[in-house]
Amino acid sequence: MSPSGETVIEVEGLRMRYGANDVLRGVTFRAHQGEVLAMLGPNGAGKTTTIEILEGFRMRSAGHVSVLGQDPAHGDENWRSRIGIVLQSWRDHGKWRVRELLAHLGTYYAGHSTERVTRPWDAAELIALVGLGEHADKQIRMLSGGQRRRLDVAIGMVGRPELLFLDEPTAGFDPEARHEFHDLILGLAAAGDTTIMLTTHDLAEADKLADRIVILNHGRIVADGTAAELAEQIVGEDEVRWTLDGQRYVRSVKDSTGFVRGLFEEHGTAVSGLAVRPSSLEDTYLALVHRAESGEGGPPPEDEDEAEDGGTGENGDGAGDQAKESVR
Numbered sequence: 001m002s003p004s005g006e007t008v009i010e011v012e013g014l015r016m017r018y019g020a021n022d023v024l025r026g027v028t029f030r031a032h033q034g035e036v037l038a039m040l041g042p043n044g045a046g047k048t049t050t051i052e053i054l055e056g057f058r059m060r061s062a063g064h065v066s067v068l069g070q071d072p073a074h075g076d077e078n079w080r081s082r083i084g085i086v087l088q089s090w091r092d093h094g095k096w097r098v099r100e101l102l103a104h105l106g107t108y109y110a111g112h113s114t115e116r117v118t119r120p121w122d123a124a125e126l127i128a129l130v131g132l133g134e135h136a137d138k139q140i141r142m143l144s145g146g147q148r149r150r151l152d153v154a155i156g157m158v159g160r161p162e163l164l165f166l167d168e169p170t171a172g173f174d175p176e177a178r179h180e181f182h183d184l185i186l187g188l189a190a191a192g193d194t195t196i197m198l199t200t201h202d203l204a205e206a207d208k209l210a211d212r213i214v215i216l217n218h219g220r221i222v223a224d225g226t227a228a229e230l231a232e233q234i235v236g237e238d239e240v241r242w243t244l245d246g247q248r249y250v251r252s253v254k255d256s257t258g259f260v261r262g263l264f265e266e267h268g269t270a271v272s273g274l275a276v277r278p279s280s281l282e283d284t285y286l287a288l289v290h291r292a293e294s295g296e297g298g299p300p301p302e303d304e305d306e307a308e309d310g311g312t313g314e315n316g317d318g319a320g321d322q323a324k325e326s327v328r
């Protein structure tokens, strides 16, 4: 995870219309070499459509798209050999053995080596990298779900891609498989300068894996930044709970330190049961999506590259504000 600055994905004013339905409405973002970029968004936001356009599988309606310096709509074989794709499911080849399948798929890349990159990835080396060493000679249908997903990543990586797309890579995983898969992706990201773009509904996953997160909602980017930068856009959503005179209170405030100081100044030792819960990425995500849907922070731009929402649209919450709301 060491973005070098070179732009690998460049999307400006991307639009997609299915019939009369606008599903991408001026999407703009970039990804840089070595970066792990996560695209988050509710169902139907347009994530798969975006990724399919970037992969060259779907023609866009309008806008500028460049992937590894080429327009994916006109990507040739050589361009395709530089890209790895991990689809949501791959159910063929059940009788093939892991090693056989990877060696076979690797032959497609043999003619696409460059001075910098030798293709394909050696099957044994790749199998070890994705942690399938013990299963190399197993038939694919005998693999567990987690092992299967590791193989999916190996299939995506066999051509030593400069850019790897992962569409909801851990959907349906149990916590342990998810944890192992995250370690695999972090290892890949750390190992070289592969750029990784993934879509996910899992906020913890985005937080853990991604250098940068873009949030798509109704075909528009409503946020773009690191998890910390996104949280800063929704400053002040720490939750403070306390008890006073036997009654419990809860407030969401921007400056929890100042708020608590004011609480003690006013009520001293009568305050008990104090708890402060900092806003999580989930709170941030929900707030950003809600803000975009309610039109707070100004109307969404119709065109191109101003889709990121800069305003906070939040109400002020003075540090010493002592208004109390009983919750039960």
Ligand SMILES: Nc1ncnc2c1ncn2[C@@H]1O[C@H](COP(=O)(O)OP(=O)(O)OP(=O)(O)O)[C@@H](O)[C@H]1O
Pocket (backbone or CB within 6 Å): 018, 023, 041, 042, 043, 044, 045, 046, 047, 048, 049, 050
């Ligand atoms: N081939 C198609 N023809 C018409 N409409 C489509 C087509 N593919 C997708 N859509 C519509 O485009 C919108 C965006 O779909 P897309 O699959 O890109 O969303 P998504 O963010 O990936 O959703 P999810 O999280 O549910 O996978 C949806 O309203 C969907 O119904």
